[in-house]
Amino acid sequence: MARNKGAVIVNIERCKGCHLCEEACPSNVLEMNQQTNAMGYHYSYMANVEACTGCASCAYVCPDACITVYRVKS
Amino acid sequence: MTLQEIIQPENKVYGKTPLLTDTPMHYCPGCSHGVVHKLIAEVIEEMGIQDITIGIAPVGCAVFAYNYIDIDWQEAAHGRAPALATAVNRLLPESCVFTYQGDGDLAAIGTAETIHACNRGENIAIFFINNGIYGMTGGQMAPTTIEGMVTSTSPEGRDVMLEGYPLKISNLLTILDGTCYVTRQAVHTPATVVRAKKAIRKAFENTLAKKGTSVVEFVSTCNSGWKMSPHQANQWMAEHMFKAYPLGDLKDQ
Numbered sequence: 507m508a509r510n511k512g513a514v515i516v517n518i519e520r521c522k523g524c525h526l527c528e529e530a531c532p533s534n535v536l537e538m539n540q541q542t543n544a545m546g547y548h549y550s551y552m553a554n555v556e557a558c559t560g561c562a563s564c565a566y567v568c569p570d571a572c573i574t575v576y577r578v579k580s
Numbered sequence: 581m582t583l584q585e586i587i588q589p590e591n592k593v594y595g596k597t598p599l600l601t602d603t604p605m606h607y608c609p610g611c612s613h614g615v616v617h618k619l620i621a622e623v624i625e626e627m628g629i630q631d632i633t634i635g636i637a638p639v640g641c642a643v644f645a646y647n648y649i650d651i652d653w654q655e656a657a658h659g660r661a662p663a664l665a666t667a668v669n670r671l672l673p674e675s676c677v678f679t680y681q682g683d684g685d686l687a688a689i690g691t692a693e694t695i696h697a698c699n700r701g702e703n704i705a706i707f708f709i710n711n712g713i714y715g716m717t718g719g720q721m722a723p724t725t726i727e728g729m730v731t732s733t734s735p736e737g738r739d740v741m742l743e744g745y746p747l748k749i750s751n752l753l754t755i756l757d758g759t760c761y762v763t764r765q766a767v768h769t770p771a772t773v774v775r776a777k778k779a780i781r782k783a784f785e786n787t788l789a790k791k792g793t794s795v796v797e798f799v800s801t802c803n804s805g806w807k808m809s810p811h812q813a814n815q816w817m818a819e820h821m822f823k824a825y826p827l828g829d830l831k832d833q
Contacts, residue, residue, distance in 0.1 A: 511581050511586055512586065513583050513586040513587050515587065517596070519604075520604055522608075522609035522610070523609060524609035524810045525610070525809070525810060525811055526610055526810050526811065526814075529811050529814075530769065530770055547609065555583065560586075560591075561770075562593055562594040562770075563770040565594045565595075566594075566770040566773040566774065567615065567767070567768070567769065567770055567773060568614075568615075568618075569605075569609075569610060569611055569612065569613070569614025569615045569618070570604070570605055570607075570614050571596040571597075571600050571614070571618045572596075573594070573595075574592065574594065574595035574596070575592070575593050575594040575595070576586050576587050576588065576591040576592055576593065577586075577591055577593045578581065578585070578591050
């Protein structure tokens with residue numbers, strides 16, 4: 507079955523690196539970056555770009571509303 | 581398909597609502613407050629009631645809630661949010677008034693205000709964040725702390741013979757004739773977030789329909805106060821808090 511293609515954009519300066527998006531992601535797309543933002547937090551980024559289906563689970567649980575989700579139906 | 585092709589405005593399925601301001605929230609990483617703020621802002625935007633909604637901010641961690649959601653706010657004294665909401669709603673009956681309170685505010689110092697506002701059936705929505713401790717002041721034991729829970733003032737765990745039982749205030753409020761909707765939700769997984777958002781919407785709809793007081797309790801985490809990582813706190817909540825505070829609708833009329 508063809509699956510949807512998705513992508514997320516993380517607002518790096520708003521992200522506090524709480525790992526909740528990483529835990530919520532069913533496809534293990536997100537990880538915390540080794541780099542830190544201006545607040546000193548390791549921010550979330552798409553480590554496994556190909557696996558994203560745009561399900562928006564990460565964005566639902568994000569406490570700081572940092573994640574914007576895009577999806578293309580296959 | 582490249583990332584640039586996917587990231588186009590027409591493909592956007594979820595993003596920050598413009599009702600949430602760009603001010604970074606002061607909450608600790610992983611705090612449930614942020615999720616609930618986001619859901620309230622989304623519901624207000626979807627219902628198009630930004631101009632008539634007035635929030636009552638509490639004392640506690642959410643004391644700066646007025647900085648984060650772009651609606652009218654009033655700041656109440658500690659625990660007095662339902663009393664202030666009563667005043668606002670009676671002076672401006674066409675407004676949609678809600679309070680946003682933690683458990684130290686609603687279920688401790690403000691118990692009397694909460695119970696009497698609900699008993700009068702004031703036409704307000706009450707959003708109640710229950711994380712079982714006093715988060716802002718350093719994680720002390722609260723009336724809602726569950727049995728055996730370790731806090732900074734109960735290092736051996738809450739002993740019910742000495743400190744009493746956890747106060748299930750939402751269950752108390754169900755028996756009052758003034759409440760029309762009492763529910764208990766959580767925001768730790770995508771599925772519970774979706775359900776919680778529906779509950780918030782229902783509370784606002786009840787308020788607009790002047791049906792009485794709606795109470796939405798959110799069983800929440802305070803990972804800093806509980807001395808856990810955000811993920812561990814979510815797991816601990818699902819394992820322990822839900823036994824004392826089972827999720828679901830308690831009253832729906």
